[in-house]
Amino acid sequence: MHYQAPLADIQFILNDVLHAPAQLLALPSFAEVDADLVQQVLDEAGKFVTNQVAPLQEVGDSVGCTFDAGTVTTPPGFKEAYQAFWQAGWPALACAPQDGGQGLPAVLEAVLFEMLSGANHGWTMAPGLLHGAYECIKHHGSEALKAEYLEKVATGEWLATMCLTEPHAGSDLGLVRTKAQPQADGSYRVSGTKIFISGGEHDLTDNIVHLVLARLPDAPAGPKGLSLFLAPKLLPEGGRSAGPSQARPAPPGGSEGHAVPSVGAIRNAVHCERIEEKMGLHGSPTCVMRFDEATAWMIGEPHRGLGAMFVMMNAARLHVGLQGIGLLEAAWQKADAYSKERRQMRAPKAKMGSAPDLISEHPAMRRILSTQRAWIDGGRVLAYRTRPSNSTC
């Protein structure tokens, strides 16, 4: 059986436990977001998740992503579902209207991603990083970078990655060795290898926006020497350089004031070397990425990249919490369905000699299934309460 969107349970937590509609209505940004609108959005989200994303779980696991000479192909149906997802406006649900978003409360996005993760964790890894990338570019990107990338990332037309981990640098990002060399036109050339990069390469979107931690030549050692860069898979029109006539020294704050021309079809020097096996997520391309003097622009200030990157990492952490709740719900749905079909032994109420009872009728099993549901509901209260409103609306 496929995952079914548990809308009644979710609405019980939102409406009867957290009283979310009343709390949201009291906020000026959401004065028009009443209970009917919340229900309408969740109903539509539930339909998309149940009808379009959940049925792809099996093919995602059995076929998985494939790698061929630097190209990554996602499982059959993944690309079509993703295109339908962003074109329906789902990634932009909680983004600001001026960035192409719908300006709806972030708690609705939390519910959406909990359901998506339960329905198909592998597929959901790709859009799961979008909101964090959006917030990071919005809060720390230059006006030129925002003009080129913010709306594309807000709407999900282009997916984004978070390039932190290196073969020798996992928990300890202070060891990151990837280098960024400043160029006369205000851009940078980024060189180094990143591993475990979720969605590093794929066919879901034309362009991929990589946010990369790297070190400037004069950087101090350790985490305070890291700067953050944006390196797209497809370079803006005009290629690597804005041209000698526009050459000028890089200002503090990276690319601020430097034109970032419109996107073209020129491939940046960002290469996927292979896809990795990671925690059974076959539908999610986890990539080893090589940056080979890739053209990039700085996000935020020199040596303060980790702080900017934390905007994205913290959004990703909240999404990992939602993944946990989604997977717990998916496991409960399977266990509950099995307990209602499998007959074993006799329940206490049964008469001697009668047929075996359903597992769901045994008190010990009911206790286990109810405990599992209590964990799910408790997790929802915590997660929805943690992400009630938007930082950008």
Ligand SMILES: Cc1cc2nc3c(=O)[nH]c(=O)nc-3n(C[C@H](O)[C@H](O)[C@H](O)COP(=O)(O)OP(=O)(O)OC[C@H]3O[C@@H](n4cnc5c(N)ncnc54)[C@H](O)[C@@H]3O)c2cc1C
């Ligand atoms: C599902 C998934 C998706 C990911 N996606 C991305 C991605 O998109 N981009 C990206 O850059 N990375 C990604 N990663 C990589 C992730 O960021 C790293 O796995 C993480 O930072 C930990 O690094 P590591 O695996 O090298 O573990 P290590 O740093 O080698 O740690 C191994 C273990 O030792 C423990 N440990 C380490 N140091 C200490 C210490 N000082 N004290 C006590 N215990 C310690 C850790 O807690 C851990 O349990 C992903 C990982 C997973 C699981």
